[in-house]
Amino acid sequence: MELDKHYSPQLVEDKWYSYWMDNGFFDSTPDEREPYTIVIPPPNVTGVLHMGHMLNNTIQDVLIRKARMEGKNACWVPGTDHASIATEAKVVKMLAEKGIKKLDITREEFLGHAWDWKNKYGGIILDQLKKLGASCDWKRTRFTMEEDLSNAVIDVFIKLYKDGLIYRGTKMVNWDPAGKTTLSDEEVIFKESQSNLYYVTYKFTDHTKETFNNELGGLQVATTRPETIMGDVAICVNPNDERYKSLIGKTVIVPVVNRVVKIIADDYIDIEFGTGCLKVTPAHDENDYKIGEKHNLEIIDVLDDDGRIHERAGAYVGMDRFACRKQIVKDLEEQGIITKSEQIKNTVGHSERTDAVIEKKISTQWFVNMQEYLKRFPQVLSAVMNDEIKFHPVKFKNVYKHWLDNIKDWNISRQLWWGQRIPAWYDEKGNYVVAKTEAEAQKLFRDNAFKAPMSDNSNLIERHVNRDTLNVQHSTDEEHISNPVNLIQDADVLDTWFSSWLWPMSVFDGFKEGDKNDLNYYYPTNDLVTGPDIIFFWVARMIMAGYAFNGQKPFSNVYFTGIVRDKLRRKMSKSLGNSPEPMDLIAKFGADGVRMGMLLSSPAGNDILYDESNVEQGRNFCNKIWNAYRLIAGFQTVADDKVSEAVLASNKLADDWFEMKYQTAVNDILEQFKDYKLSEALMTIYKLIWDDFCSWYLEMVKPVYGQPINESALTQAKNNLEKVLTLLHPFMPFITEELYHELYDGKPMQPMILHAYPTAKGNVSQVDDKALQIISEIRNIRNSKGLSPKMAFELIIKTEQENSYKIWETTIAKLANISEINYNISKPEKCLSSLIGTDEIFIPFAEAIDEVAEMKKMQEELTYLEGFLKSVDAKLNNDRFVANAKPDVIEKEKQKRADALEKMEKLKKSLTQNNN
RNA sequence: GGGGGCUUAGCUCAGCUGGUUCAGAGCAUCUGCCUUACAAGCAGAGGGUCACUGGUUCGAACCCAGUAGCCCCCA
Numbered sequence: 001m002e003l004d005k006h007y008s009p010q011l012v013e014d015k016w017y018s019y020w021m022d023n024g025f026f027d028s029t030p031d032e033r034e035p036y037t038i039v040i041p042p043p044n045v046t047g048v049l050h051m052g053h054m055l056n057n058t059i060q061d062v063l064i065r066k067a068r069m070e071g072k073n074a075c076w077v078p079g080t081d082h083a084s085i086a087t088e089a090k091v092v093k094m095l096a097e098k099g100i101k102k103l104d105i106t107r108e109e110f111l112g113h114a115w116d117w118k119n120k121y122g123g124i125i126l127d128q129l130k131k132l133g134a135s136c137d138w139k140r141t142r143f144t145m146e147e148d149l150s151n152a153v154i155d156v157f158i159k160l161y162k163d164g165l166i167y168r169g170t171k172m173v174n175w176d177p178a179g180k181t182t183l184s185d186e187e188v189i190f191k192e193s194q195s196n197l198y199y200v201t202y203k204f205t206d207h208t209k210e211t212f213n214n215e216l217g218g219l220q221v222a223t224t225r226p227e228t229i230m231g232d233v234a235i236c237v238n239p240n241d242e243r244y245k246s247l248i249g250k251t252v253i254v255p256v257v258n259r260v261v262k263i264i265a266d267d268y269i270d271i272e273f274g275t276g277c278l279k280v281t282p283a284h285d286e287n288d289y290k291i292g293e294k295h296n297l298e299i300i301d302v303l304d305d306d307g308r309i310h311e312r313a314g315a316y317v318g319m320d321r322f323a324c325r326k327q328i329v330k331d332l333e334e335q336g337i338i339t340k341s342e343q344i345k346n347t348v349g350h351s352e353r354t355d356a357v358i359e360k361k362i363s364t365q366w367f368v369n370m371q372e373y374l375k376r377f378p379q380v381l382s383a384v385m386n387d388e389i390k391f392h393p394v395k396f397k398n399v400y401k402h403w404l405d406n407i408k409d410w411n412i413s414r415q416l417w418w419g420q421r422i423p424a425w426y427d428e429k430g431n432y433v434v435a436k437t438e439a440e441a442q443k444l445f446r447d448n449a450f451k452a453p454m455s456d457n458s459n460l461i462e463r464h465v466n467r468d469t470l471n472v473q474h475s476t477d478e479e480h481i482s483n484p485v486n487l488i489q490d491a492d493v494l495d496t497w498f499s500s501w502l503w504p505m506s507v508f509d510g511f512k513e514g515d516k517n518d519l520n521y522y523y524p525t526n527d528l529v530t531g532p533d534i535i536f537f538w539v540a541r542m543i544m545a546g547y548a549f550n551g552q553k554p555f556s557n558v559y560f561t562g563i564v565r566d567k568l569r570r571k572m573s574k575s576l577g578n579s580p581e582p583m584d585l586i587a588k589f590g591a592d593g594v595r596m597g598m599l600l601s602s603p604a605g606n607d608i609l610y611d612e613s614n615v616e617q618g619r620n621f622c623n624k625i626w627n628a629y630r631l632i633a634g635f636q637t638v639a640d641d642k643v644s645e646a647v648l649a650s651n652k653l654a655d656d657w658f659e660m661k662y663q664t665a666v667n668d669i670l671e672q673f674k675d676y677k678l679s680e681a682l683m684t685i686y687k688l689i690w691d692d693f694c695s696w697y698l699e700m701v702k703p704v705y706g707q708p709i710n711e712s713a714l715t716q717a718k719n720n721l722e723k724v725l726t727l728l729h730p731f732m733p734f735i736t737e738e739l740y741h742e743l744y745d746g747k748p749m750q751p752m753i754l755h756a757y758p759t760a761k762g763n764v765s766q767v768d769d770k771a772l773q774i775i776s777e778i779r780n781i782r783n784s785k786g787l788s789p790k791m792a793f794e795l796i797i798k799t800e801q802e803n804s805y806k807i808w809e810t811t812i813a814k815l816a817n818i819s820e821i822n823y824n825i826s827k828p829e830k831c832l833s834s835l836i837g838t839d840e841i842f843i844p845f846a847e848a849i850d851e852v853a854e855m856k857k858m859q860e861e862l863t864y865l866e867g868f869l870k871s872v873d874a875k876l877n878n879d880r881f882v883a884n885a886k887p888d889v890i891e892k893e894k895q896k897r898a899d900a901l902e903k904m905e906k907l908k909k910s911l912t913q914n915n916n
Numbered sequence: 917g918g919g920g921g922c923u924u925a926g927c928u929c930a931g932c933u934g935g936u937u938c939a940g941a942g943c944a945u946c947u948g949c950c951u952u953a954c955a956a957g958c959a960g961a962g963g964g965u966c967a968c969u970g971g972u973u974c975g976a977a978c979c980c981a982g983u984a985g986c987c988c989c990c991a
Contacts, residue, residue, distance in 0.1 A: 005954065398920055399989060406990075600942075609928065613943070620956045627954035634953070680930075683942065705952055783948065783960045868937065880974040889935050896937060
C-alpha cells in the first residue's frame, strides 16, 4: 500500500476513539489489581472547552494511560459541576432574552428551565474531551446536582450542623449586587483601581464650635465612598493624633442627612491617610463594622439588594450606588462641602462570576466554623506539611499553610435557586431546625429542638439588617411552638464548592446507603490535576472533607498546572480574542499534535505561553514518526544468510546500541514521571525518537538504495519502533495506536492502549560508541570545507583502541561516506586532521588544503589547552584544595591534566610535522 | 501592608546535597543540501561576565546579605 508522505490525524483519530470505547478499554470495575484513580475537576456545565481544560485533561490522560499500561486498574471519573451562580446567571439571561423575568416565575418553573438548559448544553464539554482522546470511564459520568450527590450534600450539611460546625449567624458578608447573592471570601477578586478620594467637611455643632473652630467650620474627612455618607454614625480619629485630641467626644453633623454624630477615637486609624479622620459606616466596611461593635454604634445599611440607595438612607433613594456617588459629589461640591479630591490607587473587590463591585454588608447567613473544624481535623494541615499529600510543585505548600493559618468562617449560603437547597426550616417566628424533610422538621419542632432566630422574621423575607434586627429576640412563645404550622424551608441554596468538596467520595457513592465497594477500592484517589487558582476553593476543601467524612486523605498527589496565556503573557480571554478554539486546533493539527504542543512547554506550576508553533512542533513530530514507519514498512527483506557477516554484525551492533539508548531513556522517563515532570519526560521521548531512533539507528540499519534488509534486522527495527511507540502512547495515543496496528497488519496481540509499559532496569549494558563521534566530525569537516557528502574519503585513525572503531566500520563508512579505513599508519603529507578525544584522525586530501588555516586551528586549540592545563594545575598545586576536596574530585582533576597533556603533545607533533 | 516565588542563549525553560574539558535542552537564527522515509525534512554552526553588589569557601549559576526589576497569593 502506498502511504502518503504526510500523516493525516483526521483519518485515524475518531476511528481509534470509537475502537477504545466499543471495547470498553476505559471502563473500570474493582478487581484484584492495584487501583489507580483520578477524579476529573468537574468542568462547569455552562462551559465550553478552553485551553486550560486542554492542558489539564491532557495531563490527566497521560497519567491514566500510563497507569493502565502498567497493569493497574485505571479509573478516571468524569463529570460536570452545576456551578450554581454561573449557571443561574446564564439561565436568567437566557430567560430574559425570551422576555421572562426570574421574579415573575416560581422557583419550580425556574428550575425546570435550568434543567432543560443543563440537559441541552451540559454535555458539550465532555464530548469535546473525547476529541482530545481523554480515556475517562464515561459510564461513571456524574453531575454534582444529580440526586445521589445532592443527597450527600444535604446529609453532610445536617451532620456538620449537628456536630456544631455549621451555624447560622449575622455577620458582615460579601454581597454581589449583580448576582444578588452573598459570596465567600474566595469568590471575591481584588483588583487595583484608580479612585477619587474626596475631602468632605462635617460641620461642627454649635456645642463643638465653642471649643474648636477653624476656617471650614468643621472636620475634613477623606473618603472614596461618599454615597455611604447617609450611613455614617461616627467620625473616628487616632487617640494619639494631636490635631484632634481636643475634639474627641464632641459632635459633628453628617452632610446630606444632617445627623449629629460623635467624634470617637481608635488606634485603628492611620494618622497619615487622608486627613486622619475616618467616617465610620459600620454597614459597609469590615473595619468600620469592627469599630462600630467596639464603640456600640448603630448600623445603617443604605443600600438595597440591587446596589441602589435604600429608603433607610433618607436621601437619593432608588438611585444606583455609582450614580449616587456622582450626584452626591456634585451636590456637595456646589454646597462647598467637598472642597477637593485626589486620585489614589486602591483595591476594589469584584465578584469572580459577575465581575460586579462587591458590597460588604451585614446579613444573616449559614457558615462553617473553620477554626473549630481545623481544630477537630488537624490532618488538614499536617497531611500536606508532612507530604502525606504531596503538592507539585512544592511551593504551594506555603500558600496552603498561609491560607489555613488565616482562615475565616466559610459563608455557604447563596441567594440563588440553582443548587442544593439548604435543609433548614422556619416557623413564622423565625425559629428554625435543620432536617432533611419537612416531616422531620415538624417533629423537631414538636420536641422543642429548635433554635431561636438570630434576628426577626423580616429577615427571611427581606435580607437587610437594620439596627432593630440585630437585637436578638429569644422566642418564649411555647404554646405556639408546640403546634407548628406552615414551616418554610430556607429559600437559599448552598455554595457550589460545598458540593464539589465531596466529589472524590461522592462519585464513588461514598455517602449513599448500600455497598461501599467502589469507595473502598478507589478511594483515596491517586492524583489530582488542577489549576492553582482553585487551591482554596476546591483542593483545600476536598482535603477537609476527606478527613472529616472518611478519615482519609482524598488523594496522594496534587499536580498544579499553570495558567495558559498567550505569547505576550496575557491570560486567554474572550474579550481579548486571544484564545484559539480548541476544536479548530484539533481539526487542524490533530489531537496528538495539540497534546504535545500543550505539554512541551508546561512544567508543573509554570504558566504556559501558548504559541501555535508548539502545536506545529507536535504535528511535525507525528509526521516524523509516520515517516519512520513508512521507511520500515517499505523495506524489502532477504534471509540473514544472504547478507555479509559485516552487515549482520553491524545491524546487530546498531540494535544493541539502540537498546542502550532506549533503556537509558526509559530509566530517565520513569524518574521524570515520579517527579511529575511530564514535559521533560515527553522531551526525553522526543529526542529518543527523533535523534537516536530516526537519525542514528534507522540510518545505521537502512540498506543502500534498492538493497533489501536482512530479516532479523527488520524484526529488530520493528521491535524498536514498537518500543518507542509504547513509550509515547500516553502522550500521543492516536498515532501510536494506529502505527502499532499497522506494524502488525492490523492484528497485534493486544491494542497499544493495553500494551505493557516499560520498566526501569538497574544495569544498562553499555556499548562503546566513541567511534560515532568520527561521523559527526567528518560531517563537520565537510561542511566547513564546503566538500560534498557525495565525495568518498579515505580515513586514517591513530589510536591504541582499534577495536572501538573496528566494530563500527560499516556504520562509519555508510554514514560518513568513507571508502577505506586504515589504522596507525603514518600521517600523509597532505591531509585534514582532527582529534577525537585523545585519538587522531587524518583524511588524506591532496588538493586545496589551506595549510595555514589548518595550522591556525591547531594552534588555537593548543593555546586553549595550555590555559586549561594552567587552571587544573592551579587547583592541584593548591594544598588546601588537595586537603579539602573529595578524593574522586581530585582524581578527576588528575585525569583532566593527563588528557590535556596527551592532546597537547599530539598537536605539537602535528604542528612541527607540518612545518617541515 | 503581609506572605511566597522568579531573574541562566533571541524566546520558553532544565541545572539534584557547591567540584568532570571555559554552563544544558527545545524552539528560533545562520550556512550548505529537494542525499529515494520525512523540506512538516537532512547535515553542521554560531549564540550566555548565570540581574547587580558584596560575603562565605581551596572552589559559587548553586550557600548568605543587600540592591534593582518582574510575577503570584492574601488583606
